Amino acid sequence: MIALALPTAAEGGTFTPPGLEDLHLPDILPWGAEYGTGFGKQMLLVILTVVLVSWFLVAASRRRAMVPGKFQFLGEWTYTFVRNSIGRDMLGEREFKKYTPLLVSLFLFVLLSNMMGSIPFLQIPTTSHVGTAYALAGIVYVYWIYLGFKTHGVKYFKVSVVPSGVPKAFLIPVVLIEIVSTFLVRPMTHSLRLFATMLSGHMIIALTGAAMAYMFTSLGQWWGYPLGSLIFIGGLAMFLFEIFIQVLQAYVFTLLTAVYIQTSISDAH
Secondary structure, three states, X not given: OHHHHHHHHOHHHOOOOOOHHHHOOOOOEOOOOOOOOOEOHHHHHHHXXXXXXXXXXXXXHHOOOOOOOHHHHHHHHHHHHHHHHHHHHHHOOOOHHHHHHHHHHHHHHHHHHHHHHHOOOOOOOHHHOHHHHHHHHHHHHHHHHHHHHHHHHHHHHHHHHOOOOOOHHHHHHHHHHHHHXXXXXXXXXXXXXXXXXXXXXXXXXXHHHHHHHHXXXXXXXXXXXXXXXXXXXXXXXXXXXXXXXXXXXXXHHHXXXXXXXXXXXXXXX
16 A cells, blocks of 8 residues: 555655545446446455454364364364453453354454555554454444343343433433443444554555655655654554554454443343
């Protein structure tokens, strides 16, 4: 994606920062009148992510041995990490086992989707598109509501929006706030946190690449080369930091999923 921003950086000899249109390739199979409505690179990477996650889980569990191979070791480490640090800590000893497969799958999918932005030639996190983030948060949203009604029946609505111990004088405004917070704000923040973080990080990397190319090729001054080198060093630091953020956001998204499940199946608000 950095390469896509380079031509726009040097137009007319002035620096033009990359925009959102520079971070997306044209649709592979366009079927709509507007840009980005067809089958594009991000859709292709989502399919590739599903294939790779499925392949990894199968490869990690195919040949179980007392002395694990590299895939078994990595698979067991990932499973143990999500099971203990997210599932068990958030859901408790009694409930965590039944939800661990979902949490592991979700963590791996979001992690690889994020890290697509750091893989050469792919270089775009599919979660930087709001549609991907909305879809993931939407699936989780429907699931924890389903669990709430499965656990509590029609009383789930009361359990989820009527906090215990609230004086009757404040009950109506508190319930209204809880309805908005739980059923509207929660899924929006769950998706937009992931989307905005991935998009902003990707924009910073693209901006760094465009600025470096401008300093090296279009500035026409000797001091453009040392400035370009400094930008490269800063861009490399930001690239490494972005990898950390990609891992962190996968953890946060999965952690919040466990929190929402826990609030749906718990007995008190």
